Amino acid sequence: MKCEIIRDLLPSYIEELTSEESNRAIEEHLKTCPACRKYLEEMQTSVDAPEIKTANAKEINPFKKLKKRTWKAIGATVLVCALLFGGAAYYYGHEWTPSSGDVTVKCEKVGEVVTLSFFAKDEKLIMESYLDYSLDDGSEQVNLQMHRQNPLKKPTHKGAYFGYTFLDDDTIYNTDGNKRKLTDEDVVTIKYKDKDVKIKIKDLADGKL
Numbered sequence: 001m002k003c004e005i006i007r008d009l010l011p012s013y014i015e016e017l018t019s020e021e022s023n024r025a026i027e028e029h030l031k032t033c034p035a036c037r038k039y040l041e042e043m044q045t046s047v048d049a050p051e052i053k054t055a056n057a058k059e060i061n062p063f064k065k066l067k068k069r070t071w072k073a074i075g076a077t078v079l080v081c082a083l084l085f086g087g088a089a090y091y092y093g094h095e096w097t098p099s100s101g102d103v104t105v106k107c108e109k110v111g112e113v114v115t116l117s118f119f120a121k122d123e124k125l126i127m128e129s130y131l132d133y134s135l136d137d138g139s140e141q142v143n144l145q146m147h148r149q150n151p152l153k154k155p156t157h158k159g160a161y162f163g164y165t166f167l168d169d170d171t172i173y174n175t176d177g178n179k180r181k182l183t184d185e186d187v188v189t190i191k192y193k194d195k196d197v198k199i200k201i202k203d204l205a206d207g208k209l
């Protein structure tokens with residue numbers, strides 16, 4: 001066979017499109033014709049080259065996809081965490097003023113100290129109190145706040161407490177250590193959501209509400 005015919009057939013031969021009969025003829029010729037062997041070699045390298053590129057591209061593409069997917073997953077995880085954390089922070093950090101019906105109030109006298117304590121009736125809730133001395137008439141106001149018990153943060157206390165140290169039935173020690181003579185005007189106001197409860201401090205002297 002003529003080299004020209006062989007070379008015409010070589011592209012098909014490389015792609016394995018030629019018949020067995022043609023293959024035999026081509027291979028016979030190649031055995032005896034170094035020029036056509038070289039031609040075939042060159043063809044194979046030039047055909048292989050894009051194949052290598054494709055192979056590389058295929059290798060890179062899934063990697064890129066994986067990378068993209070990984071980033072998406074990381075992004076989603078971060079977002080979910082942020083939402084969970086934010087949600088939890090809000091859920092457990094959120095405080096509200098309780099209604100009087102949601103609160104158990106206890107009064108206890110130990111020695112000179114009378115302590116008022118406030119507990120949420122719902123055991124999953126924690127009570128906090130903020131004592132407000134800033135009222136114009138010098139009276140005190142307790143602002144009760146409650147929040148949910150964070151399961152990851154064991155509370156040091158579940159109730160809110162405040163108290164007075166009584167020198168006698170109508171004298172207390174102020175927080176600054178000075179004595180304070182009590183009159184009927186000396187009241188402490190407990191702020192609930194539904195109402196304010198005023199308690200005469202004098203009435204607490206016996207440790208009863």
Ligand SMILES: [Zn+2]
Binds near residue numbers: 002003004006029036
């Ligand atoms: Zn040849």
